[in-house]
Amino acid sequence: MPDLNNSAGRAAPEARETVRIHTSRIEDACIDKDCVEDLRVWLTQSSQTALESAVNARARNAELLHVYIDVEPIAYNPGRFTADLSFFYRITGEALSGVTRPAPLEGLAVFSKRVVLYGGRSQTKVFSSADNALLPEALYRTHTPDCVVEAVDPMVLSSRLAEAPEGPGPAVPEIPQAVRALFSEEPVLTGGRQLWVSLGQFSTVRLERSAQLLVPALAQPMPDRSCTDDPGAPDEPCDLFARVDFPTQAFYPGNQ
Secondary structure (H helix, E strand, O other): OOOOOOOOOOOOOOOOEEEEEEEEEEEEEEEEEEEEEEEEEEEEHHHHHHHHOOOEEEEEEEEEEEEEEEEEEOOOOOOEEEEEEEEEEEEEEEEEOOOOOOEEEEEEEEEEEEEEEEOOOOOOOOOOHHHHHHOOHHHHOOOOOEEEEEEOOOEEEEEEEEOOOOOOOOOOOOOOHHHHOOOOOOEOOOOOOEEEEEEEEEEEEEEEEEEEEEEEEOOOOOOOOOOOOOOOOOOOOHHHHOOOOOOHHHHOOOOO
């Protein structure tokens, strides 16, 4: 928790009153710095057509669209849970033909991982008036903790063009309809030349449970320092990415 006394020596504000709040208590949390090498980009139809005649291609930008989260308890290990995470990215770049202007590329990439965290123990069942419109799903609510993922858009570390493989290609990911709707065209999931990228992803993962707390109500402090500069993207993939500091300020802007 940040110190309310700043460098100018101003005293911390006194509590005006004590209030009861309902909030989420963090049971466990972790930070991750994933270097994802050779991630297949599933291009849209027009982008796939441009790639077929290109002499080279490169990815320019990666945007994190969504993280699908599935939390399950670990058998015979009370209080421990697995969180299976699927990161969905929009990858943009260009196809180079050597004669005409580069053609824009757009596609989808998916990165999956699993983390294990402590989620606490609770046998209570929680019901709310907000659940009335969610029946019958609300009837099956369990005491599984909520999983929250915070992430920034990843760094594009490298990209490469590959010919269509002779044997079976990479497994086709399951794409939620809401993610498909973010693209103007459907992704091409079979055959053809391929674009591969390596990404550097920073994220935090935490498990939360509802809690009621008594807290002092204070005046809202003003920031007293400027933001830090972005360290910038490395020139090489994973070896240089490993030396990039975790961007703590992006996730916890109040920390000094």
